[in-house]
Amino acid sequence: MSVSIFDSFLTTSEIIQVFDDEAVLQAMLRFEVALANAQAQEGVIPAEAAQVIARHGDIAAYDVQAIIVASRRAGSMAIPLVKALTKAVGDDDKSAATHVHWGSTSQDVIDTGMVLATRDALRLIDTTLLSLAERLLDLADQHLHTPVLARTLMQPAQVTSLGFKFTAWAAPLVRARRHLKAAAGRALQLQLGGAVGTLAVMGDKGPAVVRRTAAELGLAVPDAAWHTQRDEWVRLGLQVAVLAGSLGKLATDFSLMAQGEIAELAEPAGAGRGGSTAMPHKRNPVSCMTALAAAGRVPQRAAALLANMGQEHERGLGNWQAELAEWPGLFISTHGALQAMREAIEGVHIDTARMQRNIDALQGLVYAEAVSIYLAGAIGKPQAHTLMEELTGRAVSESRPLGEVVIEAVRRDEQLDSRLDLDALQALFDPRVANANAAELARAQMASLRQALNEPGSPTSQP
Template structure:
């Protein structure tokens, strides 16, 4: 699912996760799980299930043709099921009637989307985790490194760069936590049948759903969610919030990387951030990708929410809009997270320039203003806030990973800051 126009705003891994072949493979996983569950509950013969499962191999299917045919059918599931039935019929004609039994196109497509989204979510989580740890390490190292705070794009007062980093990390920690919670609900099996009742499964529907969910590693739903999109869209909203938080950090970093400010810079690497015309330029590519995502994500989230007004038991047009928007939103989220993880890995920090920018403002002000807004004690205050915030954020991360159980002793202040670099001294 790559494009010359937007491939550079995402990553190869997440593009492959939503690629045609990977999605068809996920749909076939649904069909195989359906056959296994229905055989276990006695709905279809075991011999039919074996034939269906044996045919659910993506290499047996002409994926580009399925995609072409989906335009006439209105869903990729229609030509896929037809091709699956043809494949099953070659070896076991009696099993054709049991293929895709009791379910509909939306069941297979929604479940496949949950499967590939789970894969993408793991990619996003890994890069967000990298961002968080990089920022917390920077926050500790620069807890007392003075820099100029800016409000309404103008010089304001003195803070520390460490506090800035902690402020970038905090929403990512919260977002990571919320995404995990929301994903537990959203990544669920879809199985409703024609009108959500699974009537064709003769009372075995709930057990079939339970077995399928267990097989696929998804949550077993309370019922169908064919037009109940709240939990699914809630996950989409979390992707949007994550992209916004990454975009805020990217905006700050891009401003700090301007030549006239020169407090930060992304890594200089061959082929990264160069100009086709001006050899002296160093473009902040990571910030650019994250900012582009932050411009696109709100429209994607809005489209998901607008598509929630679905008709009765099955939607006409609204669900299809959601299908088109969802991968783009998730790909933007991973592109943004990966871009900022890479930018932080090689981030160049010029503490002397931070100090020079501070002094340029400080020396131009009256003494009373300097005493109020540029007192060195304010740096120590920022350092204390930074260390407190970092400790709290690390505790949240440790609690999530089960590092420290109830009653476990907290690390001492000296132990926590043993490896922290000496802070830059800012003269009175």
């Protein structure tokens, strides 16, 4: 697969190689060899023919560019590939050439080739995903009690735990890994049905050939050919798309916390990383930028998969081909976003002192709800809410800490002063008291997330 310089900028060399032209064509040849071996074992074709076919299963012996060019005219990548394979086998043994691609169809070759390539892509995604999720959970554990501002509608809201925030970032990644595992188990299956999905040429040997071919390739055995029944395949693609969306959320939050005016997080520094051609002082969040750009391209690809599910009868006209063209980009973008955020989180700089300064700069206003609830125990919720509106307004207008204003007001009110514990009231302005509940919630969630990560298997446990 050829990608532009801008595609390469947003992804990894490893995932590009998975869907490289030679890699996909090699996967298709693997199908042809496995099919011949299975048919020989079932007596459908001579064993000698299968051996000759297997000798010509290396894509390095073929002119890949010529196959690609010929496919445009043929309307299928499989047609010129099978033709080239047949010629190579025929040059070796004319009788064996008649058994190449026996009882199969072009879509069997292409779909199975894409399944094999996708399995490799999912392995890359799973490895990077696991590393990123584990790192986030380790950071969550380290910063379980670190106070940080929670923000709603882009405004400071309350004090929370940084560990709680990291856990929230990790959770959808852990869920994505589980969902990918389940979806891959259903979607990574052999495609073999012959011309219209009935295995007619192989007769009663067809089901056994399917089982043997699937076993050799390490793929699941399908209930039937899925030439135009793409539901499980598309579900796998959509799970990849959801993962990309979760990475976009992570990159958004990280980049906002890395803004110069906030400066609570920063991406790892290094020579040539995140600089500006015009402004030497800048430290740009380039990993977040890469992840956001990559993830921003995924929804359109996912929509294309859904839009092309209405494939006609037993072979789609244009819609299957459109799906094939979109499929690699979905994985290429997602792995690019994954790798970018793994790099950012692996070397993240956390400024806890800045986090505390950002909390302190709000003059205690972020503790207003907790204080209002405490006051409500003494004077009722409506009156407490009214009083806190007045006191927060005073704190802002007088540029004074809210805690100081509240304590002063309580001491002036005999009813409140006699019914409230001032030490308990003052403690509500302690950020570690404020984030205690978040820390405990995060601790409990972290345990379940780590357990999920340690479950046996991965999205691609087949060989």
